Amino acid sequence: MLEKGIDKKSIFDKLNDYQKLDLKYESGKILGSMCTKPDPIAMQAYKMFIETNLGDPGLFKGTAIMEEEVISSLGELLHLNNASGHIVTGGTEANIMAMCVAKYLFELRSNNVPEVILPKSAHFSFKKIISMLSLKPVYVPLTDEYKMDVSKIEGLITENTMAIVAIAGTTELGMIDDIEEISRIASSRNIYLHVDAALGGFMIPFMNNENSNKLNFDFKCEGVTSMTIDPHKMGLAPVPAGGIIFRHREHLELLAVKTPYLTKDNQTTIVGTRTGAATAATWTLLNYYGKEGYREIVKKTLDLTKYTYKKLKNMEHINIICKPELNLISFTANNIPVDNLQEELLEYGWHVSVAEYPHAIRLVLMPHVKKEHIDAFLTDLNKLIKKE
Ligand code: 0PR
Numbered sequence: 001m002l003e004k005g006i007d008k009k010s011i012f013d014k015l016n017d018y019q020k021l022d023l024k025y026e027s028g029k030i031l032g033s034m035c036t037k038p039d040p041i042a043m044q045a046y047k048m049f050i051e052t053n054l055g056d057p058g059l060f061k062g063t064a065i066m067e068e069e070v071i072s073s074l075g076e077l078l079h080l081n082n083a084s085g086h087i088v089t090g091g092t093e094a095n096i097m098a099m100c101v102a103k104y105l106f107e108l109r110s111n112n113v114p115e116v117i118l119p120k121s122a123h124f125s126f127k128k129i130i131s132m133l134s135l136k137p138v139y140v141p142l143t144d145e146y147k148m149d150v151s152k153i154e155g156l157i158t159e160n161t162m163a164i165v166a167i168a169g170t171t172e173l174g175m176i177d178d179i180e181e182i183s184r185i186a187s188s189r190n191i192y193l194h195v196d197a198a199l200g201g202f203m204i205p206f207m208n209n210e211n212s213n214k215l216n217f218d219f220k221c222e223g224v225t226s227m228t229i230d231p232h233k234m235g236l237a238p239v240p241a242g243g244i245i246f247r248h249r250e251h252l253e254l255l256a257v258k259t260p261y262l263t264k265d266n267q268t269t270i271v272g273t274r275t276g277a278a279t280a281a282t283w284t285l286l287n288y289y290g291k292e293g294y295r296e297i298v299k300k301t302l303d304l305t306k307y308t309y310k311k312l313k314n315m316e317h318i319n320i321i322c323k324p325e326l327n328l329i330s331f332t333a334n335n336i337p338v339d340n341l342q343e344e345l346l347e348y349g350w351h352v353s354v355a356e357y358p359h360a361i362r363l364v365l366m367p368h369v370k371k372e373h374i375d376a377f378l379t380d381l382n383k384l385i386k387k388e
Helices: 008-021 040-048 061-077 091-107 125-132 150-156 179-189 249-253 277-313 338-347 371-387
Strands: 084-088 115-119 136-140 161-167 192-196 226-228 242-246 318-320 328-333 353-355 360-364
Touching: 040 277, 061 084, 061 242, 061 277, 084 091, 084 249, 084 277, 091 125, 091 161, 091 192, 091 226, 091 242, 091 249, 115 125, 125 136, 136 150, 150 179, 161 179, 179 192, 242 249, 277 318, 277 328, 277 371, 328 338, 338 353, 338 360, 338 371
Parallel strands: 115 136, 115 161, 161 192, 192 226
Antiparallel strands: 084 242, 226 242, 318 328, 328 360, 353 360
């Protein structure tokens, strides 16, 4: 740290230098991220509430009301009245909260090591959770469609099963597990079911094409106990905005810790001090866009996914892993190994990511990706493949 500070101009010159090293979503070069350019109206709201701290909600009563309204709206979107929950830092924290609740419930009836049944496709946040909470993971294999193989679940349930986790929009392929069936199993065995809809939560309710309307993936399924739904993914909110929704208020309250000297008696979040700006941004987006606006955003994203899928399907040497259900497409090229292809694409400036299972190039078509970017990307991809 400097002894004596430097002038404002020099500071901002330096900040600009650092910022130049960062990628920009609008460049269209970021093709492997689940975050996107935050909507301008959300950023405006964010700035307005930047000094708020929901860790001490009595000081920021208006922001606290907004959080309640956001949780209630997200609950409603997911077919739940009187939802309980919080706007948190992201999907990781949301998943941690759900698993903490499930563990506390388990501990009310057993001293054994709790087991969590989850698909192989679960996000790596569960690896952290398993280690932090000393859980025993019980992985369910995937079907040929890369979904949790529901037929295997019953056989994996033991007296130590603490929870089942299912995914509505997997990180690597965007696949939606058969939540309806999994919920039936969880209900009949009285097991906690958490649905990680970090990505899908802001997409599936707005997909009004094909048969997705009928897709029951949320609290409409009786067995669903809690859900993750992240505004900072397809909700277009600035980071950090994750969402955790509980069906029962008593479950959220299991997380409560007494906070004697604060303006509220207890706190039901993992973190203490936390921004209210993300909540204000999310509140703004939900009210500004409404369902109609989000339907339009999701439609555009899925239309571009379909367009990209068709083009890739017709491209020589390209093998698509599976038909996309959301806005992710993964593929391999039969003449270039995946990692080499990723490197070569990077030389052209394209930041794609690589899925681990199956090992493949992974595209995430978030709203900052436009048709012209995809066309330019496909041209470069074609060049690379022809070159081999
Ligand atoms: N659940 C699912 C299904 C996810 O895909 C993710 C993150 C999480 C939970 C965890 O969410 P947070 O990262 O908000 O805690 N999925 C993205 C991924 O791993 C996160 C991400 C976003 C990565 C933007 C890179 C990036 O540029 O791909």
